[in-house]
Structures are given as C-alpha cells and as structure tokens.
Amino acid sequence: MSVRISRRLRGLVHKEFVQIRRDPSSLAIAFLLPTLLLLLFGYGVSLDAHHVRVGVVVTQPTAETASFTSHLQHSPYFAPVALPDIQAAERAIGRREISAILWLREDFTRKLLAPGGAPIGVMLDGVDANTARIVEAYLQQTWQTWLAARAAESGAPIPGALAVTSRVWFNPAVQSRDYLVPGLIAVIMTLTGALLTALVIAREWERGTLEALMVTPVSLREIIISKLAPYFVLGMGGMAVSVAMAVWLFDVPLRGSFAVLVLAASLFMGAALGMGLLISSVARNQFVAGQIAIIVTFLPAFILSGFIFDIGSMPEPIRLFTYLVAARYFVAILQSVFLAGDVWSVILPNAAALVVMAAIFLGLARLVTRKRLD
Amino acid sequence: MAPNPETGTAAIAIEAVVKRFRERGRDVPALKALTATVQRGGVTGLIGPDGAGKTTLMRLIAGLLRPDSGRITVLGIDVRADPLAVQGTIGYMPQRFGLYEDLTVRENLDLYADLHDVDPAGRPARYAELLHMTGLGPFTARLAGKLSGGMKQKLGLACTLVRAPALLLLDEPTVGVDPVSRRELWQIIDTLTRTEGMTVLLSTAYLDEAERCRSVLLMHEGQLVGDGDPKQRTETMRGRSFHVDAEGTGRRRLQALLAAAPGVLDAVIQGSRVRIVTRPGAAATAAALLPTLPGAHLVAVPPRFEDSFIDLLSEHGAAQTKLAAPPPSVGTAKDEPDEIVVDGLTRRFGDFYAVKDVSFRVRRGEIFGLLGANGAGKSTTFRMLCGLLPPSAGTLRVAGVDLRVAAAAARARIGYMAQRFSLYGDLSVMQNLRFISAAYGLSGQRQRERIGWALEEFELAGLADATSRDLPLGYKQRLALAAALMHAPDILFLDEPTSGVDPLARREFWRRINGLAEAGVTVLVTTHFMEEAEYCDRLLIMAQGQVLAEGSSDSVKARARSATLPEPSMEDAFIALVEAAAPRGIAA
Amino acid sequence: MLARVLALIVKELLALLKDPKSRMVLIGPPLLQLVVFGYAATFDLNQVPFVVYNADRSAASRDLIAHFTGTPTFHLVATVESLALIPALIEQRKAEMALAIDARFTRDLLTGRPAPVEVIVDGRNSNTAVIALGYANQILSDYAASWAGEHGASAPSVLAVRARYNSNLESRWFIIPGIIALLAQVVTLLVVALTVAREREAGTFDQLLVTPLRPVDILLGKGIPGLLIGLAEASVILVAAVFWFGVPLRGAVAVFYLGAVVFIIAVIGIGLLISALSATQQQALLGAFLFMVPSIILSGFATPIANMPQFVQWLTLVNPLRYFLVVVRSVFLQAASLASLSTEIAAMAAIGCVSLIAATVMFRRRVY
Structure with a gap:
C-alpha cells in the first residue's frame, strides 16, 4: 500500500518541479524578487546618517569658535556648511539644503567664561523627525567630546561633567544594513511560502487542472503534500540565496550556527505555506489570491514583524496583533542568530511560537481544503 | 418507494438530486430534483443549451460537488459516501481537458498514469495504443500548451484513458474544436465503447451529436425534459x-x-x-x-x-417571439455595389503567415460567412477587417473607405459584435447602451431615440436596470446586438455570434439578422457552427491562412457530393475540403 | 469628441465602483495602510526596557536613575548587583539598554572630573539603538546641567536645541503626510495599470477599439478616472491626517492640490505604460508591484535619500514620489510657497510628459 501511495505522490511532486522549471514567473518570485529586494534594502535603505549637512553661523569668529567648528569638521557625521548670517541659514533650512543650524552668537567667547555658560543655538529641521533625532544625538555627542577635550587641555574642573561611554553591542559600527538584511529574509520567505504557493494553487483552479486532479484516486493528503514539498524547497533555496548575499555581499556577520538558521527557517516556512494554502482555498483566482496574500502576509511581515519598526513602541492593540504575525518570531530569531549568536533564551521561545503557528495554519488549511469544488 | 429494478444494471443512477449555488447573495438553482439513469455500455448523451446544468451534473457524478439533497449511485457505489472509490473507477475529462500546459504530452501521460497507479511495466503498451489512437505519436515531446485545440482534446482524452476506466465522463469535449477533430474524437469514442465495453457519458450543446448516442438525457434549466433513444425521438x-x-x-x-x-x-x-x-x-x-x-x-x-x-x-413553454415579417427587399443583392473589398490580404507574424493572399468581395445587403478550423486565419482576417490589426500587405476597403487611411471614418459605419457578447458586466443594460451610443457620437434626442428603439426592439425594457453580467445568455446576446446597432451601421461584423446559446435563441437571432440584411445592411459573420453557414448568402472557407473555397452554401456542398454521400451536410463538405487541402494531423 | 471621452470616463468610473474586486483595491488597502502606518510605523520610542547597575549607591546616582525612570521613553525592568549580569539580560532581549554607574560617580562629580557612566544598547536593531542612545544622551546632559545648577556652577557652554516645523519631533507628523503621497500613488497606479488589461480579459477592449474613439480619446478616458480617484483618495487621507491624526496643515491647500495633480498625472503616465505593455491583469499587477516597491523604498518615505549611496541617489531623480513627498511635507509643516516648490513640480511635470508620451507610443503600437 505504501508503495502505491508513494507513486502518486512522486508523480505529483515531479510534476510540480517540472512546472517550476518551465515557469519563469515562479522562479522570478522565488529568486529574482528576493535579490531585487535585498539589493534595494541593502543599498537603498539606510537609517545611518553620515555627512549630515549642518549650517554653521559664527557671528564673531574667535579661537574658541574655531575650536568648536573644527570638532564638527572632524566628525564623520557632519558636513558643516559655513553661512554668513542666521537669515541665510533660515533660508537654507527652508529649502531643505541643510538639516540643522548651529549658531554661535557674538557673545559666545565672552559667555564661555561667565556663569551660565555660552549657549550654542541648535535648530533642527523637524520635518523628518527621525533624522532630526539622530542628528540631535550626534550633535550632543560631538558637543560633549568638545567639552571634554577643552577640559583636558585646560585642566580646569567642569562642574557636572559626565564621562559617558556608550556602546552598541552586536553592531558596534551601528550599521542599519546589519539588522535590515537579516530581517528581510523573513519577508522574502513570506513571498515564496505564502504568495507563490497561493498563486500556484489558484492558477490550477483557474486552468481547471485541479478539477481533473481531484477526479483521480489521489487523496487530499497527497495533493497537499505535493504542493508543500516543492515550495518548501524553493523557499529554503530563496533563504540560502539571501543568506549568501547577506554574508558575502553585504558583510553581515553570521555569529550563530547555520543549523539553527535552517531549523528556524523550516518552522517559519511551515507557517507561511499553511497561510498560502489557506488563502488559496478561499480565493480561487490568482488576482484575488495575490491581493489577499499581499495584505495578510506580505505587509504584516514588513511592518508588524519588528523588522523595521520597534514592536515595543507600537500602541497596545497593534502590539497585541503582532503576536499573530508569524514573521515577528522569525525576525527575532534571525536578528539574534546573525548578530548575537545562538542565544537559546531568544531562539527557544520564538521557535516554540513558530511551531504553534505552523501547526495552526497547516491544521486550518487541512481542515478547510476539500477534495471537492464547492 | 420500491427499489428501482434497473439500479443494479445502471452505470449511473441519479435520484431526485437538487443542487443550488449562492451567487452574489442569491440562491441560484442549478439542478431541480433531477432523476435519471444512465445504462451500462454505449454512449449516453447529456444534451442541453448552456446553463442547463450539464456541467453541475457531471461534477456531482464525479464527486466534485455534493448534492443538496438526493442520491447518486455510480457503478453501484454511493458517490456521497465514498467519492474516492468512485474516482478510482471512472475517468473524467473536464471542459478544459485538465492538461498541464507547461508539461509535454509524455509528461502529462506519465502524471496521470502515476495518479491512477498504472504499473510502469504495462505503460509502454498502453501508451503506444493511446498515441496510435489519438495520432499524437509524433508529438510526445511537445508541450501540451503548444498543441492545437483538437490535439489538446485528444491528449485530454488519452490522459483519462491511461487506465481503462469502466465509466468515462466527458464534459463538452467538442466545444471550440473544429469539425475534423470532432469527427476524429467520435471515432475514438466509438472504438472505445465497441472494443473495450466502456460506458461513456458525454455532454454537448451540439444537437447533431445526439444522433450518435445510444441514448440521450435532455436537460433544460436544471430539469430533465426527456430521455431515451435519440433515433426513436427523431422518428x-x-x-x-x-x-x-x-x-x-x-x-x-x-x-x-x-x-x-x-x-x-x-x-x-x-x-x-x-x-x-x-x-x-x-x-x-x-x-x-x-x-x-x-x-x-x-x-x-x-x-x-x-x-x-x-x-x-x-x-416546455419556451415560446418563440414572433417577429413581424420584414418588408419585401428593396432589391436583390446582385445589383448592389461592393461594400467590402479585400484584395491580396496578407498578415505575417514573424515568418509565419496567419493570412496569405486572401481576396473576396461582399455586396451590400449580403450575408457573408467566414468559416474555418481554429488557426485557419479567420479571426485574423476578421480583426483586420474591423481595423483591429493592420495588414502586412493587400488592400482593404470597407464602405468605400480604405481602412489603412481612414480607420476612424470607416469604423463609424461599422457595427461590431464581439465573441462572448463582450459587454461591461458591471454596468446595467441602460448604462451599456448609453456608453456605446455616446462612443459612436450619438447624443441628445437622437441618442434617446435609439436607446428607446433598442429597449423595445430587443425586449430589454423590463431589464434596463439589470446588471448585464447577471443576464441570461440569450439576453446578453440581444444586448450585444442592440449595442452593435445603436448607430444604425451599414455594415455589421459578427464574431461567433451564437456560440453557446440555445437553438431557440439562435433562431431568433438569425431572424433579426435576416431582417437587417433585407433592409440593406451588409453582414459579415465568422462561425464554426456549420449549420449557421447555411444562413449565409456566400461563404469563404479558410485553412492555413488561405482560401479553400468560396461560393454559396449549395455550391460548396456540391463539391463534396459523391456516390456514398449523395446529400452531404455542410460539415461533410467542410471536412472533405480541409482533408483534400492538407494531410491529416496538420489541419487538426 | 468631448462627449465621447466624457462617456468613456463615466463608464470607467461606473465599472470601477461597481466591481467588487476593484472596490476592494480602492478601499481596502488604503484604509489598512493608513491605520497600520499611522499607528504602527513610528520611530518614536516608548517604554524601552532597561536595566541599571549602580555601583555608586549615592543620592546623586539615584537622582540620575530617577531622570531615566521619569520619562515615558524608558522603563526600568531590573536593577542588577553585578556588571557581569548585564550581557545575559541584553542578549536575551529582556532589556534593550543598560545604564552602568561607576563607583567613582559622586566623587568625580564633586571634584569636577568627568563622572563615568556607561550606556549599553542592543544593536540588533541599530535604529532603535541609535534613537535610544540619543534619548539617553539627552537625559544625561539634562542631568549634568541641573546638577551644575544645583551646585552653583555651570558648564562653559550649553546646547540649546529647538526643532523647527515639528517642535516635539513627532515622527507621525513625518509619516502621515507621506502616506497621502504613497496611497495616492498606489491607488492611481492600480486603477490605471489594470484598466486596459481588465478590458482585454473581458473581451470589451476590441469593442472599444472598433468605435470611432481614437487612441488618444481612449487614453484620456482611461487616465482621467485615475486622476479623479487619486485626488479623492488623497483628499480623504488629507482630512484624516488633519482631523484624526492632528497633523498641522500650515501651507496653502491650493499648492498641495497643484502638486497632487501634477504628481498623479505623472503616475498615470507610468500606469498607462504598464497597462499598454501587459496583456493580462496578472502581468499588470506584477508590473505595478515591480514599479511600486522600488519607488517607495527609494523615495525618502521612510528613510532619507541623503543616506543612500550616490548612484542610488541618482536613481531617485526619476521617481515622481520623491518630489511629491517633499511637496506634501513642506506644505503641511513648512507652509511652503509655490515658488519654493517649483523645482519639484517641474520635475514631476517632466516625468509626466515623458511617461505619457511613452505610454501613447506604446499604446498605439500594442493596439494594432
């Protein structure tokens, strides 16, 4: 009996692979789209501000103001632009030519020694609030190093000065690429697992081949397995390509073990495939299947997985909703495995959540899929 | 109720089966308490127009749908209780043949052999037999998607036959297939029932196919309206x-x-x-x-x-609308000037000639038919005549205007009815008419008049606000014709105008077209219904992009007359012409 | 001719609004994205879990910790007794930040030496890390200033930071005007890109072509509904941005609409180009997707263009969304005048011209 079953299944799986080989759009979704996304994100998306153009207005240049501006000049974060007066600076910020204004007034040097200290006026372009924050942080840092340097030179005590050492663990160079690229793998696997699977099954509905398949003595279990197995392989292939690009093209460190990565990816793939099956049983044409897949799997994987936006900072209802997004567990594992290593206390609970998600989605898919047309 | 003594011998027993579908929040009955029996052996025809419920019944028998009530027994097995057992013994070819177009002929056969657990040892012999029977032997490495319609249909059949089933269900196997392939398919089916003792249930909208069946089930609007031996019924x-x-x-x-x-x-x-x-x-x-x-x-x-x-x-109450007889014709078509002049028309796609050196003329008030198998070039010719495709060479004059020079001016005088009665499905009848009339430049009083005329003439007034997608097919056809006639064109182009509609609607349609021709409208029609060719004053039969024959239907039929066939039908004539022009297999 | 084009526009709008599938495209994704982006997509941090190691145990160090716990940005989850316990807590994501106060903290403060404090952040999400670090630095310098003030001394210099246009640096003020541009693009593109393919699939396209309508009329008839729907969509979100999310609209609405019209026309050109090139809705959808994803990522919607490598920055120059984002945000927050946005509007107009001409050429070629 087991031999007989395996012949049907073998035939179906073989057919699926032949189709994948001949259909360029499946291969494009599985390999071309991931590459495109990785390139776009790897090169196009960066939250790291370097050489921020800052307008510097020095009303009365002295040795003290020069000491401060040279500090700015030497910082990798800033590209200072000297401007004659505050009006010119205001115009420049209005035209989005500079992201911030630093204004050292005529009394800067005099007040430096007076009680209350010399004010440095900073005006940020607040339109891009996120960039403004980052620029502010960089300015604070530069200002403090300037103060410390001055103190060291003069030997005079600075009341209330703090020696702040800040360290960014796992990503000391603070490269956003290092966390974006691993997170992107979850998005890419959602594409193959859910979108491609849903599209392929919807296509069989549209073309009427599923109808022909259903009238053969093949069992429902065999049909489902024959759809899961090839796209599982394809999804893992997409993951392998992404990991290779991450490590060799973008120099993202892989500090954990590859085996853990593969295991977690398999679990996530199970959940994604389950969603794909579920969608295809609801939508029997490619257009609707594609729409649903993008809305319920792709967008959440992008926005609600913690891959770009911090889940902890989202409002309560949305934060609760993210627990239903399988990608969030996978993203947590990915970021740890790539940047920190095999941190079991992160990997185990998230892997357990993935097991539950995969079981739920596959179980649901099995429940709603019928070997019938109605 | 006493058990039906015939259930034991019947291949299929259908008892009081009801099936409804929910569509846009409405319950649409597909089968209304249908009871029928299919005897073992021979071909049983499931006959009825589109929408009669044929496909639903086929799917119920195959266990793809579950009846709302009632019972279906196939070869002694209750379908509802054990669909897998039924599926293990029957063969089923859905309407679109169920082929994987990106797999080759051989791969499709292998897949279905695997699915039916055919022992690899027995395969070569069975494949050889099937390939011989279908004439697909030379094409095993070709992708199924690259086969012609007729060859796809034969491959679909071969796939359901990899393991000889006791019962074969064929859902409209001859739709969209040219007459040559249709004849070949029937030869295969005859062989199967004779030599393998197979029972075949075949659904079709072609009434002439009923005459080839041992018995028929006649369906109309989800009900069985008659059954039995077709010859007796004819008698x-x-x-x-x-x-x-x-x-x-x-x-x-x-x-x-x-x-x-x-x-x-x-x-x-x-x-x-x-x-x-x-x-x-x-x-x-x-x-x-x-x-x-x-x-x-x-x-x-x-x-x-x-x-x-x-x-x-x-x-059954499907009364025909009686149209008033048209006034006597103003003159005979023979004296009228040529409205359509085609000379040396050629269309190349790369180095493939879809249409090669075709010439013909159509006079005013004439009904002119373009006939041909799929891929013969009739659609390409038709598209060039409508100005949808520029010719590679040759001249094309419609209504005295050269289409290459002044397409828009010519189009204003042409009415066009597309295949499948292409209407904006989401728009109501009224909105469709309003849009089409405005697109033809009608406005104000004239537009209101023409819309009023269309609603009355085509009996659409009661349906003016109905969404056209939900119209019955016959009404869709009426609306499509009404839309094509909004601007009272001199020339009417009809592309497969009656495919799928029932014989009554087809008759009504042709009565209208006849009336228009009598009033001096020139009509050009493409069709694969051979019977429809009879309505045309003159025909052009095409194959492989070239003209095979031109003339009146009587003169075309006369060419196929022989000792064995003293009274050839249009289909006989067509097949004889095509076969004389090309070796078998390429024309198909 | 005008009446015919008008009839086509009416038909197009009716078909779009009556078909449940296209209604879904028009209403579903925009609403969803407004909610998701409006609430979930924020770079503002809230309740960042942090741990403290306080080796000093003095009033001064407790005061410093109080400065941290007093803001909603940080949330103290644990106080550890040993520096060695910190790595595990961060690694396991129990805390995203650690504050370590050295034993010499008070002594150094009092003697005027820089008092050692260490801030450690989890760099696995370096954006959160950098922002958290920024908040922490700010708190630390506030603390330093207030300590100096209490002890009658002051630092030689103070950083007086103000933010123009968005004084509280709310990232929602940045994101939500961006959504107007984003959704106007998504909806217009989908409406226009699918329109011809849908008619091709339904078989009505031939019907349209045999009417005396010229290709230009058909393009107009297909494009104008996109403009109307795109503008309607933009208006709805504009209203939501102002009245629901409370983003200040400081500039002239007229300037916004001028920019919107030019932008949507440019998008229509691209949509019609996709439409002319695709035979099926499937292809059109894929084409729209392939244009949309890069155009959003390379627009400055979420991350600044200035951070991108130079060659990628050049790529963004042909992206109309890039310019419209500037228009929307400047009108909202900077009360920008038409004159100051003339470069952006001219760039969009140029893209519109090129794409419309290309679409017309491709359309004529594909029709015949």
Whole structure:
C-alpha cells in the first residue's frame, strides 16, 4: 500500500518541479524578487546618517569658535556648511539644503567664561523627525567630546561633567544594513511560502487542472503534500540565496550556527505555506489570491514583524496583533542568530511560537481544503 | 418507494438530486430534483443549451460537488459516501481537458498514469495504443500548451484513458474544436465503447451529436425534459419536416413568412431553400401554411434530432417571439455595389503567415460567412477587417473607405459584435447602451431615440436596470446586438455570434439578422457552427491562412457530393475540403 | 469628441465602483495602510526596557536613575548587583539598554572630573539603538546641567536645541503626510495599470477599439478616472491626517492640490505604460508591484535619500514620489510657497510628459 501511495505522490511532486522549471514567473518570485529586494534594502535603505549637512553661523569668529567648528569638521557625521548670517541659514533650512543650524552668537567667547555658560543655538529641521533625532544625538555627542577635550587641555574642573561611554553591542559600527538584511529574509520567505504557493494553487483552479486532479484516486493528503514539498524547497533555496548575499555581499556577520538558521527557517516556512494554502482555498483566482496574500502576509511581515519598526513602541492593540504575525518570531530569531549568536533564551521561545503557528495554519488549511469544488 | 429494478444494471443512477449555488447573495438553482439513469455500455448523451446544468451534473457524478439533497449511485457505489472509490473507477475529462500546459504530452501521460497507479511495466503498451489512437505519436515531446485545440482534446482524452476506466465522463469535449477533430474524437469514442465495453457519458450543446448516442438525457434549466433513444425521438417527428421553396420569393423573405405562419413550429434557411417543422396536427400543404404565397411547394425530408428538441422546448413553454415579417427587399443583392473589398490580404507574424493572399468581395445587403478550423486565419482576417490589426500587405476597403487611411471614418459605419457578447458586466443594460451610443457620437434626442428603439426592439425594457453580467445568455446576446446597432451601421461584423446559446435563441437571432440584411445592411459573420453557414448568402472557407473555397452554401456542398454521400451536410463538405487541402494531423 | 471621452470616463468610473474586486483595491488597502502606518510605523520610542547597575549607591546616582525612570521613553525592568549580569539580560532581549554607574560617580562629580557612566544598547536593531542612545544622551546632559545648577556652577557652554516645523519631533507628523503621497500613488497606479488589461480579459477592449474613439480619446478616458480617484483618495487621507491624526496643515491647500495633480498625472503616465505593455491583469499587477516597491523604498518615505549611496541617489531623480513627498511635507509643516516648490513640480511635470508620451507610443503600437 505504501508503495502505491508513494507513486502518486512522486508523480505529483515531479510534476510540480517540472512546472517550476518551465515557469519563469515562479522562479522570478522565488529568486529574482528576493535579490531585487535585498539589493534595494541593502543599498537603498539606510537609517545611518553620515555627512549630515549642518549650517554653521559664527557671528564673531574667535579661537574658541574655531575650536568648536573644527570638532564638527572632524566628525564623520557632519558636513558643516559655513553661512554668513542666521537669515541665510533660515533660508537654507527652508529649502531643505541643510538639516540643522548651529549658531554661535557674538557673545559666545565672552559667555564661555561667565556663569551660565555660552549657549550654542541648535535648530533642527523637524520635518523628518527621525533624522532630526539622530542628528540631535550626534550633535550632543560631538558637543560633549568638545567639552571634554577643552577640559583636558585646560585642566580646569567642569562642574557636572559626565564621562559617558556608550556602546552598541552586536553592531558596534551601528550599521542599519546589519539588522535590515537579516530581517528581510523573513519577508522574502513570506513571498515564496505564502504568495507563490497561493498563486500556484489558484492558477490550477483557474486552468481547471485541479478539477481533473481531484477526479483521480489521489487523496487530499497527497495533493497537499505535493504542493508543500516543492515550495518548501524553493523557499529554503530563496533563504540560502539571501543568506549568501547577506554574508558575502553585504558583510553581515553570521555569529550563530547555520543549523539553527535552517531549523528556524523550516518552522517559519511551515507557517507561511499553511497561510498560502489557506488563502488559496478561499480565493480561487490568482488576482484575488495575490491581493489577499499581499495584505495578510506580505505587509504584516514588513511592518508588524519588528523588522523595521520597534514592536515595543507600537500602541497596545497593534502590539497585541503582532503576536499573530508569524514573521515577528522569525525576525527575532534571525536578528539574534546573525548578530548575537545562538542565544537559546531568544531562539527557544520564538521557535516554540513558530511551531504553534505552523501547526495552526497547516491544521486550518487541512481542515478547510476539500477534495471537492464547492 | 420500491427499489428501482434497473439500479443494479445502471452505470449511473441519479435520484431526485437538487443542487443550488449562492451567487452574489442569491440562491441560484442549478439542478431541480433531477432523476435519471444512465445504462451500462454505449454512449449516453447529456444534451442541453448552456446553463442547463450539464456541467453541475457531471461534477456531482464525479464527486466534485455534493448534492443538496438526493442520491447518486455510480457503478453501484454511493458517490456521497465514498467519492474516492468512485474516482478510482471512472475517468473524467473536464471542459478544459485538465492538461498541464507547461508539461509535454509524455509528461502529462506519465502524471496521470502515476495518479491512477498504472504499473510502469504495462505503460509502454498502453501508451503506444493511446498515441496510435489519438495520432499524437509524433508529438510526445511537445508541450501540451503548444498543441492545437483538437490535439489538446485528444491528449485530454488519452490522459483519462491511461487506465481503462469502466465509466468515462466527458464534459463538452467538442466545444471550440473544429469539425475534423470532432469527427476524429467520435471515432475514438466509438472504438472505445465497441472494443473495450466502456460506458461513456458525454455532454454537448451540439444537437447533431445526439444522433450518435445510444441514448440521450435532455436537460433544460436544471430539469430533465426527456430521455431515451435519440433515433426513436427523431422518428416521432417523421412527417413534420419539409423543404420549402417558392419561385420568385427570396429565401430570407420566405423564411420570415414561414416563421410567422401559425402552422409552422420551426423554419430555418438551408441553402436556397427553407427547412420547416410543422406544428403537430397542422396540415402539411403549402396552401394551408402559406395561403398568401401561391408559388410555394413542400418536399418532405427526413427528420433530425434537432426537430424533436425544438418540439420539446416549445412544449416546455419556451415560446418563440414572433417577429413581424420584414418588408419585401428593396432589391436583390446582385445589383448592389461592393461594400467590402479585400484584395491580396496578407498578415505575417514573424515568418509565419496567419493570412496569405486572401481576396473576396461582399455586396451590400449580403450575408457573408467566414468559416474555418481554429488557426485557419479567420479571426485574423476578421480583426483586420474591423481595423483591429493592420495588414502586412493587400488592400482593404470597407464602405468605400480604405481602412489603412481612414480607420476612424470607416469604423463609424461599422457595427461590431464581439465573441462572448463582450459587454461591461458591471454596468446595467441602460448604462451599456448609453456608453456605446455616446462612443459612436450619438447624443441628445437622437441618442434617446435609439436607446428607446433598442429597449423595445430587443425586449430589454423590463431589464434596463439589470446588471448585464447577471443576464441570461440569450439576453446578453440581444444586448450585444442592440449595442452593435445603436448607430444604425451599414455594415455589421459578427464574431461567433451564437456560440453557446440555445437553438431557440439562435433562431431568433438569425431572424433579426435576416431582417437587417433585407433592409440593406451588409453582414459579415465568422462561425464554426456549420449549420449557421447555411444562413449565409456566400461563404469563404479558410485553412492555413488561405482560401479553400468560396461560393454559396449549395455550391460548396456540391463539391463534396459523391456516390456514398449523395446529400452531404455542410460539415461533410467542410471536412472533405480541409482533408483534400492538407494531410491529416496538420489541419487538426 | 468631448462627449465621447466624457462617456468613456463615466463608464470607467461606473465599472470601477461597481466591481467588487476593484472596490476592494480602492478601499481596502488604503484604509489598512493608513491605520497600520499611522499607528504602527513610528520611530518614536516608548517604554524601552532597561536595566541599571549602580555601583555608586549615592543620592546623586539615584537622582540620575530617577531622570531615566521619569520619562515615558524608558522603563526600568531590573536593577542588577553585578556588571557581569548585564550581557545575559541584553542578549536575551529582556532589556534593550543598560545604564552602568561607576563607583567613582559622586566623587568625580564633586571634584569636577568627568563622572563615568556607561550606556549599553542592543544593536540588533541599530535604529532603535541609535534613537535610544540619543534619548539617553539627552537625559544625561539634562542631568549634568541641573546638577551644575544645583551646585552653583555651570558648564562653559550649553546646547540649546529647538526643532523647527515639528517642535516635539513627532515622527507621525513625518509619516502621515507621506502616506497621502504613497496611497495616492498606489491607488492611481492600480486603477490605471489594470484598466486596459481588465478590458482585454473581458473581451470589451476590441469593442472599444472598433468605435470611432481614437487612441488618444481612449487614453484620456482611461487616465482621467485615475486622476479623479487619486485626488479623492488623497483628499480623504488629507482630512484624516488633519482631523484624526492632528497633523498641522500650515501651507496653502491650493499648492498641495497643484502638486497632487501634477504628481498623479505623472503616475498615470507610468500606469498607462504598464497597462499598454501587459496583456493580462496578472502581468499588470506584477508590473505595478515591480514599479511600486522600488519607488517607495527609494523615495525618502521612510528613510532619507541623503543616506543612500550616490548612484542610488541618482536613481531617485526619476521617481515622481520623491518630489511629491517633499511637496506634501513642506506644505503641511513648512507652509511652503509655490515658488519654493517649483523645482519639484517641474520635475514631476517632466516625468509626466515623458511617461505619457511613452505610454501613447506604446499604446498605439500594442493596439494594432
């Protein structure tokens, strides 16, 4: 009996692979789209501000103001632009030519020694609030190093000065690429697992081949397995390509073990495939299947997985909703495995959540899929 | 209820089956308490127009749908209880053949052999047999998507036959397939039932195919309206079918007069004559039927299955609308100027000639037919005539205007009815008419007049606000024709205008077209219904992009006349022409 | 001719609004994205879990910790007794930040030496890390200033930071005007890109072509509904941005609409180009997707263009969304005048011209 079953299944799986080989759009979704996304994100998306153009207005240049501006000049974060007066600076910020204004007034040097200290006026372009924050942080840092340097030179005590050492663990160079690229793998696997699977099954509905398949003595279990197995392989292939690009093209460190990565990816793939099956049983044409897949799997994987936006900072209802997004567990594992290593206390609970998600989605898919047309 | 003594021997027993579908929040009944039996052995035809419920019944039998109530037993197995067991013993070919187009012929066969657990040892012999039977032997490495329609259909059949099933279900296997392939398919089916003792249930909308079945189930609107031996049914019509001709009266006028006559149930043009079926009990003399036309005389002809079907439908209340006979024609078509002139028309796609050096002329008030198998080039020719595709070479004049120079001016004089009655499905009948009339530049009073005319003439007034997607097919066809006639064009282009509609709607449609032609409108029509070719004044038969024959339907039929076939049908003539022009297998 | 084009526009709008599938495209994704982006897509941090190691145990160090716990940005989850316990807590994501106060903290403060404090952040999400670090630095310098003030001394210099246009640096003020541009693009593109393919699939396109309508009329008839729907969509979100999310609209609405019209026309050109090139809705959808994803990522919607490598920055120059984002945000927050946005509007107009001409050429070629 087991031999007989395996012949049907073998035939179906073989057919699926032949189709994948001949259909360029499946291969494009599985390999071309991931590459495109990785390139776009790897090169196009960066939250790291370097050489921020800052307008510097020095009303009365002295040795003290020069000491401060040279500090700015030497910082990798800033590209200072000297401007004659505050009006010119205001115009420049209005035209989005500079992201911030630093204004050292005529009394800067005099007040430096007076009680209350010399004010440095900073005006940020607040339109891009996120960039403004980052620029502010960089300015604070530069200002403090300037103060410390001055103190060291003069030997005079600075009341209330703090020696702040800040360290960014796992990503000391603070490269956003290092966390974006691993997170992107979850998005890419959602594409193959859910979108491609849903599209392929919807296509069989549209073309009427599923109808022909259903009238053969093949069992429902065999049909489902024959759809899961090839796209599982394809999804893992997409993951392998992404990991290779991450490590060799973008120099993202892989500090954990590859085996853990593969295991977690398999679990996530199970959940994604389950969603794909579920969608295809609801939508029997490619257009609707594609729409649903993008809305319920792709967008959440992008926005609600913690891959770009911090889940902890989202409002309560949305934060609760993210627990239903399988990608969030996978993203947590990915970021740890790539940047920190095999941190079991992160990997185990998230892997357990993935097991539950995969079981739920596959179980649901099995429940709603019928070997019938109605 | 006592058990049906025949259930034991029946291949399929259907008992009081009800099936409804929910569509846009409405319950649409597909089958209304249908009871029927299919005997073992031979071919049983499931006959009925589109929307009769044929496909639903097929799917219920195959276990793809579950009936709302009632019971279906297939080869002694209750389908509802054990669909897998049924599926293990039957073969089923869905409407689109169920082929994987990106797999080769051989890969498709292998897949279905795997799915049916065919032992690899037995495969070579079975494949050889199937490939021989279907003539697909030379094409095993070709992708199924690259096969012609006829070859796909044969491959679909071969796939369901990898393991000889006891019962074969074929859902409209001949739809969209040219007559040559249709004939070949029937030869295969005959062989199967004779040599392998297979039972075949085949659904079709072609009534002439019913005559090849051992018995038929006639369906109409989800109900069984008749069953039994088609020959017996046809026999009951004997004595009611005649050919009529009348000296000095054009055939279209004659047909219109006959259709309006109270004693006539059905009147269709056949060549230069009109074929009628009289109402039961009506006196079958020319004088009784047409008291106003002294020159007419009747010749009795053998009945056809279609006659009995029309008879049956008229009993079921599907009354035909009686159109008033059109006024006598202003002149005979022969004196009229040429409205369409085609000279040396050629269309190349790369180095493939879709149409090569085609020339013909159509006179004003003439109905001109373009016939051909799939891929013969008739659609390409038609698209060039409508200005949808520029020709590679040759001249094209429509309504005296060169299409290459002034396409927009020519289009304003052309009415066009696309395949599948392409309407904006989401728009209501009124919105469709309003848009099309405005697109043709109608506005104000004139637009209101024409819309009013269309609603009345085509009996659409009651449906003006109905969404056109939900219209029954026959009404969709009416609306499509109404839209094409909004701007009162001189020339009417019809692309497969009656595919899928039932015989009554088809007759009504042609009565309107005849009336238009009588009023001087030039009509160009493409069709694969050979019977429809009979309505045309002249025909052009195409194959492989070239003209095979041109002339009246009588003259085309005369070419196929032989000792064995003294009275060839249009289909016989078509097949003879195509086979004479090309070796078998390429034309298919 | 005008009446015919008008009839086509009416038909197009009716078909779009009556078909449940296209209604879904028009209403579903925009609403969803407004909610998701409006609430979930924020770079503002809230309740960042942090741990403290306080080796000093003095009033001064407790005061410093109070400065941290007093803001909603940080949330103290644990106080550890040993520096060695910190790595595990961060690694396991129990805390995203650690504050370590050295034993010499008070002594150094009092003697005027820089008092050692260490801030450690989890760099696995370096954006959160950098922002958290920024908040922490700010708190630390506030603390330093207030300590100096209490002890009658002051630092030689103070950083007086103000933010123009968005004084509280709310990232929602940045994101939500961006959504107007984003959704106007998504909806217009989908409406226009699918329109011809849908008619091709339904078989009505031939019907349209055999009417005396010229290709230009058909393009107009297909494009104008996109403009109307795109503008309607933009208006709805504009209203939501102002009245629901409370983003200040400081500039002239007229300037916004001028920019919107030019932008949507440019998008229509691209949509019609996709439409002319695709035979099926499937292809059109894929084409729209392939244009949309890069155009959003390379627009400055979420991350600044200035951070991108130079060659990628050049790529963004042909992206109309890039310019419209500037228009929307400047009108909202900077009360920008038409004159100051003339470069952006001219760039969009140029893209519109090129794409419309290309679409017309491709359309004529594909029709015949």
